[in-house]
Amino acid sequence: MGPTPIDPEELLQRIRSEHRTLRWQPLAPDPVRPGSDGEQIRSEESLTYLHRNWMLPDTYEEPGRAGLRSKASARMGSFVYRVLGPYLRAERELLAHMVRVNDAQEKRCDELTNRIQELRHQVADRQVAEARNQAELAVWLHQALADRDDGNDATHATHATDDPS
């Protein structure tokens, strides 16, 4: 047995009677959704370079070549490194902290970017839902106004008929 046939006139009557009562209400606020782990900017070239190259050498490495000139140069280098050692270690600490701060900021930027994207979607969804809801209210008000006008016309007509003059 196939599906029950539908008479459009009966369906239209049913639709009209069903929509006479107001079923509209303002939309409740949407719950705020937690941000998701979206795309991050860790692929930035400069950030990668910083991560690889921030560390200064711990000791002076001798060139290891033979000859008087090379030996003199190595001794001079070792001396200079010993003298500047404390400054270079402090510099290394400073660079390490800078890279860490940079890293933290990059992470925070990613979180905020994802949050903004999430909010944009949320706002768009909300606008769509609000528009839909407002359209429903508009048509119901339109219909209710028309019914009221019809009622007024009928009342006026009745009064006009009742008027003995």
Next chain:
Amino acid sequence: MVGSGRHQPVVAVLSPHWGLGTERGTITRQVAGALACSSEVHVITPTGTAPGTRQDGVFTVHRLGRGDLGPAELRRDLLLTAVAASAGPGQRSDSPDLGRLLDRGLVDPWTAGTEVLGGLRPDVIVLADHRAVGALSAVDRYDPDAPVVLLALAGGDGHLSFPHFDPVVERAGPVLAVTETERRSVADRIGSDADVHRIGAPLAANASVRSEPNPWVGDTGYVLVLTDRGSEDSHVQNELARLIRMRFSDRPVGITHRDGFVAWHEGRAHSGWPVERSSDLARLMAFAAVTVDLRQPELYGRSAVESLLYGTPIVVADDSRSREHAQRGRGGLWFADPAELLWCIDSLLDEATNDVMGAQGRTYAEDEYGSTDRFIDRVTAACGLDVDDIPVVIRVSTPA
């Protein structure tokens, strides 16, 4: 029916226009084509830049060379609209002054038609359009007793209710109407439906459109809204289209405008080229969940019938000529105000309702409009010609 010395009847079709592009023009050509299956068809039209006769497919077209009747017809239509606005259907008098104004520029161009008819000596004369006062005068000058068939072409404009056109309707023997609504309005006008025939129109679903959905809306069960206005026009069609895309913003809504096609979804719009080819419109209708036709069809609502042929239910205005397809064909719903418009669409988006009404509509459209053979038979029989004269080779399918 066949005149002496002829092997098949000669039919003269008198039409103010000869060409496609409008529902009236298309149905005139389709009726002439149906008659050409069993007779020799001559078309007489006052249009053309110079008088002349040429072959157009199976038709011999006699152009009287009186230029474009468009401006005169526009003046007549504006006059009728103005009179209709000031007087109800029963209060429209047929004063000679009004008659002269209505006929200005529309009767004289037919003068040479009498001579053409004299040369053809047609067995049947078909007048296309119930407002063809000029064509009727040409026929009466030729032979006041010549058998006349009227292709009424009475649209939703209400022109049929003007007494000025009564002589055309009353002079005709058989009257051909495309839809039941038109048939009833003609029968009401002449007070009898004995010789008023519903002929329908030959339409067919294009099976190939199902293989390629429109790229803007895909096959997403969208709502298709048809308008004949520019997207920026301030018009009630655009206001209703806006209401629909707001109310059904959670699903794609495709809107055809004169200047482009816009696909809306979740508040975002994607614009495309205007839908100009009939196959593009067919593709859109074939994949839609509902077709909402906000236009006022000229004669019978070809797009609404085509939508039903693809199994897509329709929503149309309650004063539209397409309402018949929704109501009698049980293939959709009709609305009286914006609220009902949205409720109707909402109801038809229900899957179970959509399936049933889509199937009902397709059955109706295939029965009433889907067969060229049946159309030819109806036209031939209504014009008093012999259906048995139609060669079997012409038929699309051999009748059972």
